[in-house]
Amino acid sequence: MKEYQKSKINRIKRGQNRATYDVEKIDAILDAGFIGFVNYIFEGKPISIPMGYGRKGNKIYLHGSQANRMLTSLLKAKEISMTVMHLDGLVLARSGLHHSVNYRSATLFGTLKNLEDDLAKEEGLKCFMDHMMPGRWDGIRSMHQEELDRTLVAEMTIETASAKIRDVGVNDEPEDYNLDVWAGIVPLKQIAEYPVSDDQLKSGIKIPDHVMRYYEEYKY
Template structure:
Protein backbone atom coordinates (compact mmCIF):
# COMPACT_ATOMS: atom_id res chain seq x y z
CA UNK A 1 0.00 0.00 0.00
CA UNK A 2 1.43 3.37 -1.04
CA UNK A 3 0.76 6.25 1.34
CA UNK A 4 1.59 9.95 1.55
CA UNK A 5 3.91 10.76 4.44
CA UNK A 6 2.41 12.86 7.22
CA UNK A 7 3.60 16.40 7.84
CA UNK A 8 2.32 19.59 9.44
CA UNK A 9 0.88 20.48 6.05
CA UNK A 10 -1.31 17.44 5.38
CA UNK A 11 -1.84 15.84 8.80
CA UNK A 12 -5.51 15.64 9.81
CA UNK A 13 -5.84 16.83 13.42
CA UNK A 14 -9.57 16.99 14.14
CA UNK A 15 -11.19 13.59 13.73
CA UNK A 16 -7.86 11.98 12.92
CA UNK A 17 -9.44 8.53 13.31
CA UNK A 18 -11.26 9.22 10.02
CA UNK A 19 -8.10 10.24 8.17
CA UNK A 20 -6.37 8.27 5.46
CA UNK A 21 -3.15 8.93 3.57
CA UNK A 22 -3.58 5.98 1.24
CA UNK A 23 -2.81 7.05 -2.33
CA UNK A 24 -5.31 4.64 -3.92
CA UNK A 25 -8.18 5.76 -1.68
CA UNK A 26 -7.38 9.42 -2.31
CA UNK A 27 -7.26 8.83 -6.07
CA UNK A 28 -10.65 7.08 -5.89
CA UNK A 29 -12.12 10.23 -4.32
CA UNK A 30 -10.58 12.39 -7.05
CA UNK A 31 -11.78 10.09 -9.83
CA UNK A 32 -15.34 10.07 -8.49
CA UNK A 33 -15.50 13.86 -8.80
CA UNK A 34 -14.96 16.53 -11.42
CA UNK A 35 -15.02 19.79 -9.42
CA UNK A 36 -12.29 20.85 -7.00
CA UNK A 37 -12.12 23.89 -4.73
CA UNK A 38 -8.97 25.98 -5.05
CA UNK A 39 -7.77 28.72 -2.77
CA UNK A 40 -5.55 31.60 -3.88
CA UNK A 41 -4.59 35.12 -2.88
CA UNK A 42 -5.35 38.07 -5.13
CA UNK A 43 -4.25 41.58 -4.11
CA UNK A 44 -4.04 40.46 -0.50
CA UNK A 45 -7.51 38.89 -0.50
CA UNK A 46 -8.13 35.19 0.04
CA UNK A 47 -10.48 33.72 -2.58
CA UNK A 48 -11.80 30.17 -3.06
CA UNK A 49 -13.38 29.03 -6.31
CA UNK A 50 -14.62 25.75 -7.80
CA UNK A 51 -12.93 24.46 -10.92
CA UNK A 52 -13.17 21.37 -13.11
CA UNK A 53 -10.08 19.17 -13.30
CA UNK A 54 -8.62 16.04 -14.83
CA UNK A 55 -6.29 13.53 -13.14
CA UNK A 56 -3.64 11.16 -14.48
CA UNK A 57 -1.35 9.39 -12.02
CA UNK A 58 -0.09 12.09 -9.63
CA UNK A 59 -0.92 14.97 -11.97
CA UNK A 60 -3.93 17.31 -11.85
CA UNK A 61 -4.77 19.40 -14.94
CA UNK A 62 -6.63 22.71 -14.97
CA UNK A 63 -7.33 25.04 -17.84
CA UNK A 64 -8.78 28.47 -18.52
CA UNK A 65 -8.15 31.60 -20.55
CA UNK A 66 -4.68 33.09 -20.78
CA UNK A 67 -5.97 35.93 -18.56
CA UNK A 68 -7.49 33.70 -15.88
CA UNK A 69 -6.84 35.57 -12.63
CA UNK A 70 -6.78 32.50 -10.41
CA UNK A 71 -4.46 30.41 -12.59
CA UNK A 72 -2.05 33.33 -13.01
CA UNK A 73 -2.00 33.89 -9.25
CA UNK A 74 -1.28 30.20 -8.67
CA UNK A 75 1.56 30.28 -11.20
CA UNK A 76 3.06 33.26 -9.36
CA UNK A 77 2.85 31.29 -6.11
CA UNK A 78 4.35 28.18 -7.82
CA UNK A 79 2.19 25.93 -5.63
CA UNK A 80 -1.44 25.17 -4.95
CA UNK A 81 -3.89 23.22 -2.82
CA UNK A 82 -7.17 21.70 -3.97
CA UNK A 83 -10.01 19.99 -2.11
CA UNK A 84 -12.57 17.57 -3.56
CA UNK A 85 -15.55 16.55 -1.42
CA UNK A 86 -18.51 14.20 -1.89
CA UNK A 87 -21.57 14.49 0.36
CA UNK A 88 -22.93 10.95 0.89
CA UNK A 89 -25.62 11.26 3.57
CA UNK A 90 -27.30 13.45 6.16
CA UNK A 91 -26.76 11.98 9.62
CA UNK A 92 -29.84 12.64 11.78
CA UNK A 93 -29.08 12.13 15.44
CA UNK A 94 -31.14 12.27 18.63
CA UNK A 95 -29.75 15.67 19.57
CA UNK A 96 -28.84 18.72 17.54
CA UNK A 97 -25.21 18.57 18.64
CA UNK A 98 -24.65 15.15 17.06
CA UNK A 99 -26.23 15.80 13.67
CA UNK A 100 -23.58 15.37 11.01
CA UNK A 101 -22.98 14.28 7.42
CA UNK A 102 -21.24 11.33 5.81
CA UNK A 103 -18.65 12.38 3.26
CA UNK A 104 -15.42 11.63 1.41
CA UNK A 105 -12.99 14.52 1.24
CA UNK A 106 -9.45 14.74 -0.18
CA UNK A 107 -7.07 17.69 0.04
CA UNK A 108 -4.04 17.92 -2.22
CA UNK A 109 -0.84 19.95 -1.99
CA UNK A 110 1.75 20.34 -4.70
CA UNK A 111 3.82 22.35 -7.14
CA UNK A 112 2.50 23.64 -10.45
CA UNK A 113 3.81 24.60 -13.85
CA UNK A 114 2.44 26.13 -17.01
CA UNK A 115 2.36 23.79 -19.98
CA UNK A 116 3.88 25.46 -23.02
CA UNK A 117 4.49 22.59 -25.44
CA UNK A 118 1.43 22.14 -27.73
CA UNK A 119 1.61 18.34 -27.47
CA UNK A 120 1.70 18.49 -23.66
CA UNK A 121 -1.24 20.88 -23.63
CA UNK A 122 -3.27 18.64 -25.93
CA UNK A 123 -2.56 15.55 -23.81
CA UNK A 124 -3.58 17.47 -20.68
CA UNK A 125 -6.84 18.56 -22.30
CA UNK A 126 -7.45 14.98 -23.44
CA UNK A 127 -7.02 13.90 -19.79
CA UNK A 128 -9.48 16.59 -18.71
CA UNK A 129 -12.06 15.49 -21.27
CA UNK A 130 -11.68 11.79 -20.46
CA UNK A 131 -12.11 12.58 -16.75
CA UNK A 132 -15.40 14.27 -17.60
CA UNK A 133 -16.66 11.48 -19.88
CA UNK A 134 -14.68 8.58 -21.30
CA UNK A 135 -14.78 8.39 -25.08
CA UNK A 136 -15.88 12.00 -25.57
CA UNK A 137 -12.56 13.25 -27.02
CA UNK A 138 -12.76 10.92 -30.01
CA UNK A 139 -16.28 12.12 -30.89
CA UNK A 140 -15.59 15.86 -31.13
CA UNK A 141 -13.71 17.92 -33.70
CA UNK A 142 -10.00 18.56 -33.27
CA UNK A 143 -8.94 21.78 -31.59
CA UNK A 144 -7.92 24.68 -33.80
CA UNK A 145 -4.40 25.94 -33.15
CA UNK A 146 -5.75 29.37 -32.15
CA UNK A 147 -7.99 27.69 -29.54
CA UNK A 148 -4.98 25.88 -28.10
CA UNK A 149 -2.98 29.11 -28.09
CA UNK A 150 -5.74 30.93 -26.19
CA UNK A 151 -5.92 28.24 -23.52
CA UNK A 152 -3.81 28.37 -20.37
CA UNK A 153 -3.11 24.86 -19.09
CA UNK A 154 -1.72 24.17 -15.63
CA UNK A 155 -0.21 20.92 -14.37
CA UNK A 156 -0.12 20.23 -10.64
CA UNK A 157 2.16 17.51 -9.29
CA UNK A 158 0.59 16.07 -6.15
CA UNK A 159 3.41 16.03 -3.60
CA UNK A 160 1.35 15.20 -0.55
CA UNK A 161 -2.30 14.75 0.33
CA UNK A 162 -4.73 13.44 2.92
CA UNK A 163 -8.34 12.39 3.00
CA UNK A 164 -11.04 12.27 5.64
CA UNK A 165 -13.99 9.89 5.41
CA UNK A 166 -17.11 9.55 7.55
CA UNK A 167 -19.31 6.57 6.68
CA UNK A 168 -21.13 5.64 9.90
CA UNK A 169 -24.49 6.33 11.54
CA UNK A 170 -25.45 8.67 14.35
CA UNK A 171 -23.09 8.82 17.33
CA UNK A 172 -25.30 9.94 20.20
CA UNK A 173 -24.75 10.23 23.94
CA UNK A 174 -25.22 6.80 25.61
CA UNK A 175 -28.21 8.00 27.61
CA UNK A 176 -30.00 9.26 24.48
CA UNK A 177 -30.31 5.94 22.64
CA UNK A 178 -33.58 5.08 24.41
CA UNK A 179 -35.23 8.44 23.61
CA UNK A 180 -38.40 8.43 21.53
CA UNK A 181 -36.61 10.27 18.70
CA UNK A 182 -36.07 8.96 15.15
CA UNK A 183 -32.42 8.85 14.11
CA UNK A 184 -30.69 7.52 11.02
CA UNK A 185 -29.25 8.34 7.63
CA UNK A 186 -30.67 10.07 4.57
CA UNK A 187 -28.38 8.85 1.75
CA UNK A 188 -27.52 11.39 -0.94
CA UNK A 189 -26.02 10.92 -4.37
CA UNK A 190 -25.49 12.74 -7.65
CA UNK A 191 -27.11 11.03 -10.63
CA UNK A 192 -27.27 11.48 -14.39
CA UNK A 193 -30.62 12.06 -16.05
CA UNK A 194 -31.42 11.06 -19.62
CA UNK A 195 -29.39 13.07 -22.18
CA UNK A 196 -31.09 16.06 -23.81
CA UNK A 197 -29.90 16.88 -27.36
CA UNK A 198 -28.89 20.40 -28.28
CA UNK A 199 -30.90 22.33 -30.85
CA UNK A 200 -30.29 21.71 -34.54
CA UNK A 201 -28.71 18.60 -35.99
CA UNK A 202 -28.25 16.73 -32.66
CA UNK A 203 -32.04 16.48 -32.34
CA UNK A 204 -32.05 14.29 -35.46
CA UNK A 205 -29.07 12.17 -34.42
CA UNK A 206 -28.86 9.06 -32.30
CA UNK A 207 -27.33 9.66 -28.90
CA UNK A 208 -23.71 8.42 -29.03
CA UNK A 209 -22.86 5.21 -27.22
CA UNK A 210 -20.32 6.85 -24.90
CA UNK A 211 -23.00 9.32 -23.73
CA UNK A 212 -25.54 6.56 -23.11
CA UNK A 213 -22.88 4.48 -21.35
CA UNK A 214 -22.27 7.37 -18.98
CA UNK A 215 -26.01 7.73 -18.39
CA UNK A 216 -26.55 4.02 -17.63
CA UNK A 217 -23.55 3.95 -15.29
CA UNK A 218 -24.65 7.02 -13.32
CA UNK A 219 -28.43 7.14 -13.49
CA UNK A 220 -28.98 5.67 -10.04
Protein backbone atom coordinates in the same frame (compact mmCIF):
# COMPACT_ATOMS: atom_id res chain seq x y z
CA MET B 1 -0.25 0.10 0.56
CA LYS B 2 1.32 3.35 -0.65
CA GLU B 3 0.73 6.43 1.51
CA TYR B 4 1.57 10.11 1.30
CA GLN B 5 4.12 11.06 3.92
CA LYS B 6 2.60 12.95 6.84
CA SER B 7 3.82 16.48 7.45
CA LYS B 8 2.66 19.70 9.05
CA ILE B 9 0.82 20.71 5.91
CA ASN B 10 -1.25 17.56 5.31
CA ARG B 11 -1.51 15.95 8.76
CA ILE B 12 -5.12 15.79 10.00
CA LYS B 13 -5.40 16.78 13.66
CA ARG B 14 -9.15 16.70 14.35
CA GLY B 15 -10.95 13.45 13.66
CA GLN B 16 -7.78 11.46 13.14
CA ASN B 17 -9.82 8.25 13.19
CA ARG B 18 -11.36 9.37 9.88
CA ALA B 19 -8.07 10.33 8.27
CA THR B 20 -6.32 8.44 5.52
CA TYR B 21 -3.14 9.12 3.56
CA ASP B 22 -3.59 6.09 1.32
CA VAL B 23 -2.84 7.07 -2.30
CA GLU B 24 -5.32 4.59 -3.78
CA LYS B 25 -8.19 5.81 -1.58
CA ILE B 26 -7.40 9.45 -2.32
CA ASP B 27 -7.25 8.73 -6.07
CA ALA B 28 -10.66 7.05 -5.81
CA ILE B 29 -12.12 10.20 -4.24
CA LEU B 30 -10.62 12.32 -7.02
CA ASP B 31 -11.85 9.98 -9.75
CA ALA B 32 -15.38 9.97 -8.37
CA GLY B 33 -15.65 13.75 -8.83
CA PHE B 34 -15.02 16.43 -11.40
CA ILE B 35 -15.13 19.67 -9.41
CA GLY B 36 -12.43 20.75 -6.96
CA PHE B 37 -12.16 23.89 -4.86
CA VAL B 38 -8.90 25.64 -5.68
CA ASN B 39 -7.47 28.10 -3.18
CA TYR B 40 -5.24 31.10 -3.89
CA ILE B 41 -4.27 34.55 -2.69
CA PHE B 42 -4.99 37.59 -4.86
CA GLU B 43 -3.81 41.01 -3.74
CA GLY B 44 -3.61 39.75 -0.16
CA LYS B 45 -7.13 38.29 -0.16
CA PRO B 46 -7.87 34.55 0.17
CA ILE B 47 -10.17 33.20 -2.54
CA SER B 48 -11.58 29.72 -3.23
CA ILE B 49 -13.07 28.84 -6.63
CA PRO B 50 -14.66 25.60 -7.90
CA MET B 51 -12.87 24.24 -10.97
CA GLY B 52 -13.26 21.23 -13.21
CA TYR B 53 -10.19 19.00 -13.32
CA GLY B 54 -8.71 15.88 -14.83
CA ARG B 55 -6.38 13.39 -13.12
CA LYS B 56 -3.70 11.13 -14.56
CA GLY B 57 -1.41 9.48 -12.03
CA ASN B 58 -0.17 12.15 -9.65
CA LYS B 59 -0.99 14.94 -12.11
CA ILE B 60 -4.05 17.21 -12.00
CA TYR B 61 -4.95 19.30 -15.06
CA LEU B 62 -6.75 22.65 -14.91
CA HIS B 63 -7.46 25.06 -17.71
CA GLY B 64 -8.73 28.58 -18.35
CA SER B 65 -8.02 31.62 -20.46
CA GLN B 66 -4.51 33.02 -20.72
CA ALA B 67 -5.70 35.93 -18.55
CA ASN B 68 -7.26 33.71 -15.86
CA ARG B 69 -6.57 35.51 -12.57
CA MET B 70 -6.52 32.40 -10.44
CA LEU B 71 -4.23 30.33 -12.65
CA THR B 72 -1.80 33.17 -13.35
CA SER B 73 -1.57 33.88 -9.60
CA LEU B 74 -0.94 30.22 -8.82
CA LEU B 75 1.63 29.85 -11.58
CA LYS B 76 3.47 32.85 -10.19
CA ALA B 77 3.46 31.26 -6.73
CA LYS B 78 4.26 27.81 -8.22
CA GLU B 79 2.25 26.18 -5.43
CA ILE B 80 -1.35 25.05 -5.23
CA SER B 81 -3.84 23.32 -2.94
CA MET B 82 -7.20 21.87 -3.92
CA THR B 83 -10.03 20.08 -2.12
CA VAL B 84 -12.57 17.62 -3.54
CA MET B 85 -15.57 16.53 -1.46
CA HIS B 86 -18.54 14.20 -1.89
CA LEU B 87 -21.57 14.48 0.41
CA ASP B 88 -22.89 10.95 0.94
CA GLY B 89 -25.57 11.35 3.58
CA LEU B 90 -27.26 13.39 6.29
CA VAL B 91 -26.76 11.86 9.74
CA LEU B 92 -29.80 12.75 11.86
CA ALA B 93 -29.26 12.17 15.56
CA ARG B 94 -31.45 12.48 18.65
CA SER B 95 -29.87 15.78 19.61
CA GLY B 96 -28.79 18.75 17.55
CA LEU B 97 -25.18 18.52 18.64
CA HIS B 98 -24.74 15.03 17.23
CA HIS B 99 -26.15 15.67 13.78
CA SER B 100 -23.47 15.15 11.16
CA VAL B 101 -22.87 14.17 7.54
CA ASN B 102 -21.25 11.22 5.84
CA TYR B 103 -18.68 12.35 3.32
CA ARG B 104 -15.44 11.71 1.45
CA SER B 105 -12.99 14.58 1.09
CA ALA B 106 -9.43 14.86 -0.18
CA THR B 107 -7.09 17.84 0.04
CA LEU B 108 -4.12 18.03 -2.30
CA PHE B 109 -0.93 20.06 -2.05
CA GLY B 110 1.56 20.42 -4.86
CA THR B 111 3.45 22.40 -7.43
CA LEU B 112 2.04 23.96 -10.60
CA LYS B 113 3.50 24.61 -14.01
CA ASN B 114 2.25 26.07 -17.26
CA LEU B 115 2.13 23.67 -20.21
CA GLU B 116 3.37 25.64 -23.21
CA ASP B 117 4.01 22.89 -25.76
CA ASP B 118 0.96 22.30 -27.97
CA LEU B 119 1.13 18.51 -27.67
CA ALA B 120 1.40 18.67 -23.87
CA LYS B 121 -1.52 21.11 -23.74
CA GLU B 122 -3.68 18.83 -25.85
CA GLU B 123 -2.80 15.83 -23.67
CA GLY B 124 -3.78 17.85 -20.58
CA LEU B 125 -7.08 18.89 -22.15
CA LYS B 126 -7.77 15.32 -23.25
CA CYS B 127 -7.22 14.15 -19.67
CA PHE B 128 -9.63 16.86 -18.47
CA MET B 129 -12.28 15.85 -21.01
CA ASP B 130 -11.94 12.11 -20.42
CA HIS B 131 -12.22 12.69 -16.67
CA MET B 132 -15.51 14.50 -17.30
CA MET B 133 -16.79 11.72 -19.58
CA PRO B 134 -14.65 8.83 -20.85
CA GLY B 135 -14.55 8.66 -24.63
CA ARG B 136 -15.76 12.23 -25.19
CA TRP B 137 -12.49 13.59 -26.58
CA ASP B 138 -12.48 11.16 -29.51
CA GLY B 139 -16.06 12.09 -30.45
CA ILE B 140 -15.62 15.85 -30.88
CA ARG B 141 -13.80 18.03 -33.41
CA SER B 142 -10.12 18.84 -33.00
CA MET B 143 -9.18 22.15 -31.42
CA HIS B 144 -8.32 25.06 -33.68
CA GLN B 145 -4.84 26.46 -33.19
CA GLU B 146 -6.23 29.83 -32.08
CA GLU B 147 -8.31 28.08 -29.43
CA LEU B 148 -5.26 26.26 -28.14
CA ASP B 149 -3.21 29.47 -28.17
CA ARG B 150 -5.66 31.35 -25.98
CA THR B 151 -6.09 28.49 -23.52
CA LEU B 152 -3.88 28.18 -20.45
CA VAL B 153 -3.36 24.59 -19.34
CA ALA B 154 -1.78 24.10 -15.91
CA GLU B 155 -0.37 20.84 -14.60
CA MET B 156 -0.37 20.21 -10.87
CA THR B 157 1.98 17.60 -9.45
CA ILE B 158 0.55 16.20 -6.23
CA GLU B 159 3.38 16.33 -3.70
CA THR B 160 1.29 15.28 -0.71
CA ALA B 161 -2.34 14.83 0.25
CA SER B 162 -4.72 13.60 2.91
CA ALA B 163 -8.35 12.57 3.09
CA LYS B 164 -11.14 12.30 5.64
CA ILE B 165 -13.98 9.84 5.35
CA ARG B 166 -17.08 9.46 7.52
CA ASP B 167 -19.22 6.47 6.59
CA VAL B 168 -20.86 5.43 9.85
CA GLY B 169 -24.20 5.91 11.54
CA VAL B 170 -25.54 8.00 14.41
CA ASN B 171 -23.34 8.54 17.45
CA ASP B 172 -25.63 9.74 20.25
CA GLU B 173 -25.13 10.14 23.98
CA PRO B 174 -25.83 6.82 25.77
CA GLU B 175 -28.77 8.24 27.71
CA ASP B 176 -30.43 9.54 24.52
CA TYR B 177 -30.99 6.14 22.93
CA ASN B 178 -34.17 5.68 24.96
CA LEU B 179 -35.72 8.92 23.67
CA ASP B 180 -38.80 8.81 21.42
CA VAL B 181 -36.90 10.58 18.65
CA TRP B 182 -36.26 9.17 15.18
CA ALA B 183 -32.62 8.96 14.22
CA GLY B 184 -30.87 7.61 11.16
CA ILE B 185 -29.24 8.44 7.84
CA VAL B 186 -30.63 10.02 4.69
CA PRO B 187 -28.31 8.77 1.92
CA LEU B 188 -27.44 11.27 -0.81
CA LYS B 189 -25.86 10.78 -4.21
CA GLN B 190 -25.50 12.43 -7.59
CA ILE B 191 -27.15 10.68 -10.54
CA ALA B 192 -27.30 11.18 -14.30
CA GLU B 193 -30.66 11.78 -15.95
CA TYR B 194 -31.44 10.78 -19.53
CA PRO B 195 -29.38 12.86 -22.02
CA VAL B 196 -31.20 15.81 -23.64
CA SER B 197 -30.14 16.48 -27.24
CA ASP B 198 -29.35 20.05 -28.29
CA ASP B 199 -32.33 21.65 -30.07
CA GLN B 200 -30.09 22.70 -32.96
CA LEU B 201 -28.72 19.21 -33.55
CA LYS B 202 -28.68 18.09 -37.17
CA SER B 203 -31.37 15.59 -38.08
CA GLY B 204 -30.39 11.94 -37.70
CA ILE B 205 -27.63 12.40 -35.12
CA LYS B 206 -28.14 9.89 -32.32
CA ILE B 207 -26.88 10.05 -28.75
CA PRO B 208 -23.36 8.54 -28.94
CA ASP B 209 -22.45 5.31 -27.21
CA HIS B 210 -20.04 6.94 -24.74
CA VAL B 211 -22.81 9.27 -23.53
CA MET B 212 -25.25 6.40 -23.10
CA ARG B 213 -22.63 4.33 -21.28
CA TYR B 214 -22.14 7.21 -18.85
CA TYR B 215 -25.90 7.51 -18.36
CA GLU B 216 -26.36 3.79 -17.75
CA GLU B 217 -23.54 3.75 -15.20
CA TYR B 218 -24.76 6.73 -13.18
CA LYS B 219 -28.54 6.74 -13.61
CA TYR B 220 -29.17 5.11 -10.21
